[in-house]
Amino acid sequence: MPNSSDPTLRSATISILVENEAGVLARVIGLFSGRGYNIDSLTVAPVDDEHGRSRINIVTSGSEMVIEQIKAQLDRLVPVHRLSDLSREGPHIAREMALIKVIGIGEGRVEALRIAEAFRARVIDATTNSFIFELTGGTDKLDAFLDLMRPLGLAEVSRTGIAAIARGPKTI
Numbered sequence: 538m539p540n541s542s543d544p545t546l547r548s549a550t551i552s553i554l555v556e557n558e559a560g561v562l563a564r565v566i567g568l569f570s571g572r573g574y575n576i577d578s579l580t581v582a583p584v585d586d587e588h589g590r591s592r593i594n595i596v597t598s599g600s601e602m603v604i605e606q607i608k609a610q611l612d613r614l615v616p617v618h619r620l621s622d623l624s625r626e627g628p629h630i631a632r633e634m635a636l637i638k639v640i641g642i643g644e645g646r647v648e649a650l651r652i653a654e655a656f657r658a659r660v661i662d663a664t665t666n667s668f669i670f671e672l673t674g675g676t677d678k679l680d681a682f683l684d685l686m687r688p689l690g691l692a693e694v695s696r697t698g699i700a701a702i703a704r705g706p707k708t709i
Contacts, residue, residue, distance in 0.1 A: 548577070549604045550596050550623045550631055550701045552709050556616035557583050557591040565593060568610055574599065578633070578676075578698040590618065592709070596631075596699050621709045623701050631701040635679050636661070637670045641690035649689045656682045667692070 555561050562581055569576050578596035597607060604622070612620045623629040637658070639649045646668070653660065653670050656678065662669035672682055676699070683694060703709070 545600050546598055547601065547604065548596060548598045548624065550594065550629065550699060551608065551611070552621045552623055552701060553593040553595070553611060553617055554619040554709050555591050555593060556618070557589045558616060561616045562593070564614055565611065568614070574603065574607055580698040580700055594699050594701050619709050621703065623703055626703065627707065628704040629701055630704060631675065631699050632673055633676060633679060633697050633699050634671065634673045635694055635696045637672060637683065637686060637691065638667060638693040639670065639686050639690045640667045640692045642666055645689045649686060652685050658682065
């Protein structure tokens, strides 16, 4: 994520509709790694079986010039059908999901359950000394939950990365 003390940097959530074929993701990632651009989050999944399309959501950061350069280079890749900078093109929804394992006993267990309820995290597995929570929301929400779970026995985290879509009738 961009350094909040540097006003010239911004975060960009870019959605790309691509041909669902072997090597496309490698080409997109290669564009970033070959030029030294960072990927903060990356998700990809098929979204249109009839037309053989997948959607890639990338969260990256940089100066306005770097973000524009990234978008222009991505748009030139042959299997790219459409590209949208959701962070610039109007309101959008961005969420991620995490599985969080917390190991603890006694009061720590009770406190973990209380916090999970406040965050609307679901308990999807429980043993006598551990819980696995499922939590969906914005990155800030997940980060806050993890910060509260650390002193209570946070043991392991698996996050999906950002899934994002424009609000309203606009589509990619």
